[in-house]
Amino acid sequence: MAEISSGSAQYIYVCTRMRVRRSQLIPREDYLRMLNMSLPEITRFIEDTGYKSEIDELATAFSGIDLVEVALSWNLAKEYQSILAITPGELMRFTASYLRRWDIQNVLTILRGKTQGMPAGKIREVLIPAGALDRVFLDRMLAEDSPERVVEALKGMRLYPVLEREFPRALETGSFARLENELYKGYYERLLAETKGGVKGGRVFKGYVQLEIDIRNIQNLFRLRAQPTLEDVREMMIPGGSFTVDELQRLSTAESRDEFIDGVKKQVTLPPLLNVLEDLRSERPIHEVEIALTRVQLEQMDRVSKRYPFSITPILVYLEQKKYEVANLRALARGKEAGLPGERIRSYLVM
Amino acid sequence: MVDFGTAELTLEMIQASQVGLKAVGAGLAVGLTGIGTGVAEMGIGAAAVGATAENKDMFGLALLFTVIPETIVIFGLVVALLLLF
Numbered sequence: 001m002a003e004i005s006s007g008s009a010q011y012i013y014v015c016t017r018m019r020v021r022r023s024q025l026i027p028r029e030d031y032l033r034m035l036n037m038s039l040p041e042i043t044r045f046i047e048d049t050g051y052k053s054e055i056d057e058l059a060t061a062f063s064g065i066d067l068v069e070v071a072l073s074w075n076l077a078k079e080y081q082s083i084l085a086i087t088p089g090e091l092m093r094f095t096a097s098y099l100r101r102w103d104i105q106n107v108l109t110i111l112r113g114k115t116q117g118m119p120a121g122k123i124r125e126v127l128i129p130a131g132a133l134d135r136v137f138l139d140r141m142l143a144e145d146s147p148e149r150v151v152e153a154l155k156g157m158r159l160y161p162v163l164e165r166e167f168p169r170a171l172e173t174g175s176f177a178r179l180e181n182e183l184y185k186g187y188y189e190r191l192l193a194e195t196k197g198g199v200k201g202g203r204v205f206k207g208y209v210q211l212e213i214d215i216r217n218i219q220n221l222f223r224l225r226a227q228p229t230l231e232d233v234r235e236m237m238i239p240g241g242s243f244t245v246d247e248l249q250r251l252s253t254a255e256s257r258d259e260f261i262d263g264v265k266k267q268v269t270l271p272p273l274l275n276v277l278e279d280l281r282s283e284r285p286i287h288e289v290e291i292a293l294t295r296v297q298l299e300q301m302d303r304v305s306k307r308y309p310f311s312i313t314p315i316l317v318y319l320e321q322k323k324y325e326v327a328n329l330r331a332l333a334r335g336k337e338a339g340l341p342g343e344r345i346r347s348y349l350v351m
Numbered sequence: 352m353v354d355f356g357t358a359e360l361t362l363e364m365i366q367a368s369q370v371g372l373k374a375v376g377a378g379l380a381v382g383l384t385g386i387g388t389g390v391a392e393m394g395i396g397a398a399a400v401g402a403t404a405e406n407k408d409m410f411g412l413a414l415l416f417t418v419i420p421e422t423i424v425i426f427g428l429v430v431a432l433l434l435l436f
Contacts, residue, residue, distance in 0.1 A: 009397040016401030024405075086404075 010088045011310040017086060018318040024050060025325050028351045034332055035342040042333055043068055051075050066125075068333040072326045073128045079322055080130035087315065094205055094312045097194050098319065100158070102131035104183045106138055107150075107159060111167075112176060114147040133157075147171070162186050178235065185238055188213055192240045205312050208301060211270075213241035215297045217248055218264060219290050224252055225260065226286045243267055257281065272296050287348060294350050298324065324350045377431035384427025391420035 026049060034042050046068070047055045054071040062070055080099055087095050106127050113123035120142040129135045144150045151167050154160045166179040188209065195206035217237055224233065237248040247267065254260035261277050268274055276296050280289055298320060305313035328349045335345035399413035 009393050012394050012397040013401040016398040017405050020402055020405035020409075 008310065011091065014087050014091060015310050015314040018083075018314045022314075022318050022321060025321055026329075031328060031332070031349055031351050032346075035346055037336075039064065039068070039333060039336045042329075042336060046071075046329060054078070065333055065337045069330060070125055072330055073126070076322065076326045077128050077130045077135075080319065081134075083315065083319070091312055091315065094194070095315055095319070096132060097191055098316060099131045100190075101184070101187055102128055103133045103159065104131075104180075104187060106131065106133060107141075107154065107163070108176060108180055108183070110138070110141050110150055111147050111170075114144075114150055115171065158190070159183060159186075181236055188238050188240055204304065204308050205316075208304065208313060208316060210241050211297060211300060213238045214243065214268070215273075215293050217241055217243060219293050221248065221252055221260070221264070222280075222289045222293075223286060225257070257283070270296075270300060272299060285347075291348070291350050294324070298350070373434050377434045380427045380431040380434070381424070382427075384424045388420045388424040391423065392417055395420065 026046075030045075030049075034045060037045065043055065051071055054074045055067065058067055058071050058074070080102070084092060084095060084099070106129065109126055110123055124139070124142060127138055129138055133141075141150050141153050144153055147167075151160075151163050154163060162182050163179070166182050170176045170179040191209050192206065195202045195209065220236055224236070233249050233252045234245050237243075237245050239245050243251075251260060251263045254263055258281060261281055265274060265277055268277065273293075273296050276292050280292065284292075298317075301313065301317045301320060305311075305317045328351065331348045332345060335348070396417050399409075399417045402409045403413050
């Protein structure tokens with residue numbers, strides 16, 4: 001009894017905190033207002049929201065676009081770490097597994113930077129230490145002088161077997177694409193395996209991960225349609241969702257867009273996703289397709305989190321929404337810096 | 352020792368056992384409602400602490416929500432008092 005009740009109290013505590021934090025994210029109207037602002041105004045505006053401490057802290061070292069970028073990354077990392085700190089037990093394990101994708105991103109950033117001979121300080125600016133590898137560990141990796149040594153430093157970590165297998169080939173071909181695909185495939189595989197542990201909320205979490213895999217695969221297929229490649233499509237697809245890799249490969253060979261969308265629709269059961277796919281029949285720029293699909297994903301996750309209010313889902317929804325908030329602000333700031341018109345920037349925002 | 356099998360119940364004995372059972376009833380009324388209140392406050396309290404941790408202004412309202420299930424134990428107390436007096 002004691003364990004059950006204290007368990008549910010922990011869920012309620014964390015999920016309430018996430019809900020409050022979600023209500024503090026930047027609303028749609030504010031994005032629309034920011035579209036009419038200049039870069040310094042945007043900086044000041046986000047300083048008034050949740051990014052004050054980072055902007056104040058970094059204002060002496062950076063200015064302009066760099067200040068916004070670095071402050072956003074720092075804030076994201078800090079936010080994710082604080083979530084890990086307040087989530088207890090089982091929830092924390094799921095959350096940490098979910099956040100492991102940032103490790104992949106950081107490791108790849110370091111490897112790419114090192115192979116191109118970038119200085120460590122420059123690489124450090126773009127790292128987002130939100131996963132299991134913390135700032136100290138990343139700094140140690142940055143201090144290594146060659147990419148091979150960086151890989152060696154990861155020995156014993158979960159990423160190491162894939163890195164060891166694929167890295168020499170990546171160096172040889174000069175392209176990290178295959179390594180990256182393999183790492184993410186490993187990540188999703190691991191994530192799905194963890195949901196099978198029979199723990200509370202595992203089933204919901206699994207549905208969530210599968211939805212993400214599906215959306216990612218469909219996005220990739222749209223990308224492949226926009227820009228056909230000679231490489232093997234199978235290698236780019238993530239197994240474990242509601243499509244098998246064979247089906248995805250068949251879909252990628254569909255002649256016309258209509259045929260392709262019909263094929264995807266046969267497998268998908270989610271009504272909002274079906275609506276969006278119907279919408280996408282007309283030719284649209286690829287980033288709009290991706291954003292439409294991402295929005296479906298976020299909305300569906302939001303819906304699931306309301307159905308299971310005290311489970312892992314409210315936490316994951318917040319993690320995702322925060323990620324897109326940071327991505328939006330970055331797109332806004334970059335777009336303004338490049339002098340793009342508001343309409344153009346708007347089409348890149350997920351809101 | 353009184354032999355209950357054969358002894359006749361006197362009026363005093365009956366009255367005494369009635370008083371005793373009333374006391375047991377009063378105890379149960381307060382005790383069980385207390386458990387009910389505790390269970391109800393568990394969830395609310397957890398949410399209240401969570402909300403207050405994020406936003407300090409929530410404290411007053413959160414405290415108010417947390418003590419609302421106290422009414423249950425107060426009902427129990429009222430019933431207990433009615434039984435006893």
